[in-house]
Amino acid sequence: MAVIELLNSKHKSKKKGYFVLVDPDKKTVDIEKIVKNVNRSFVDALLVGGSKCDKRGFNTFIKKLGSMTETPLVIFPGSHDQISRSADAILLLSLLNSLSLKHVIGEHINGAKKIVKSGIEVIPTAYIVMDRSGKTSVSQAAQIMKLVNNRDVDRYLYASAMMSYKVVYLEAGSGSEKTIPESVIKRAGDIIDKPIIVGGGIRDVKTAKRILSAGADYIVTGNAIENDPDLILDFGALVKGF
Numbered sequence: 001m002a003v004i005e006l007l008n009s010k011h012k013s014k015k016k017g018y019f020v021l022v023d024p025d026k027k028t029v030d031i032e033k034i035v036k037n038v039n040r041s042f043v044d045a046l047l048v049g050g051s052k053c054d055k056r057g058f059n060t061f062i063k064k065l066g067s068m069t070e071t072p073l074v075i076f077p078g079s080h081d082q083i084s085r086s087a088d089a090i091l092l093l094s095l096l097n098s099l100s101l102k103h104v105i106g107e108h109i110n111g112a113k114k115i116v117k118s119g120i121e122v123i124p125t126a127y128i129v130m131d132r133s134g135k136t137s138v139s140q141a142a143q144i145m146k147l148v149n150n151r152d153v154d155r156y157l158y159a160s161a162m163m164s165y166k167v168v169y170l171e172a173g174s175g176s177e178k179t180i181p182e183s184v185i186k187r188a189g190d191i192i193d194k195p196i197i198v199g200g201g202i203r204d205v206k207t208a209k210r211i212l213s214a215g216a217d218y219i220v221t222g223n224a225i226e227n228d229p230d231l232i233l234d235f236g237a238l239v240k241g242f
């Protein structure tokens with residue numbers, strides 16, 4: 001099944017989903033344990049991406065993951081170097097509230113030919129970053145325009161609903177102290193009839209439950225499961241029983 005079909009089917013049937021994010025740059029993380037728990041839990045896909053990883057290192061990492069799991073591997077690209085034909089799909093992220101053209105369209109142009117030649121499934125993704133601290137790496141690298149109030153956010157949500165993106169990813173930033181506010185997730189659910197992915201700062205099941213109850217179709221966890229891979233089992237059980 002194409003990854004977008006999976007995303008759409010859960011969205012339409014109001015089921016919840018779970019993505020585990022792994023970063024090839026983080027060499028001290030216990031990747032074997034993470035993948036072992038992914039295989040035992042209810043994880044819809046492994047998102048793979050990081051801010052620095054080069055072409056060769058990325059491809060090697062994806063191949064290694066592919067040898068360890070049947071779970072779909074979806075590229076969450078940190079740059080146009082992070083493309084591999086061994087992945088199942090790529091979230092082609094357009095960072096809508098960035099002042100840096102590179103993050104809205106530039107990386108896409110640089111990677112386009114390679115993506116087409118790779119034959120992997122492409123999922124155009126409206127990527128909206130709401131990092132209220134402004135301290136996470138995405139905020140600092142991508143010149144984020146701060147979304148201060150609901151009226152600001154609404155403009156981006158309506159644009160995401162209208163344009164040809166297949167999914168919408170509401171991002172608080174990796175390791176963020178605060179998650180995306182529930183009020184924003186609710187607004188997104190009212191305005192957009194597409195799968196909504198929410199990530200950044202989700203550290204425990206209680207928070208994940210609030211985010212899913214507010215209307216997220218999918219949650220993403222990265223830092224939390226790097227620190228404690230057993231949390232994958234808890235997040236998976238939450239999503240399965242929702």
Ligand code: 1GP
Nearest residue numbers: 174175199200201222223
């Ligand atoms: C980052 O949304 C993801 O892009 C996950 O964030 O590492 O804080 O879970 P965390």
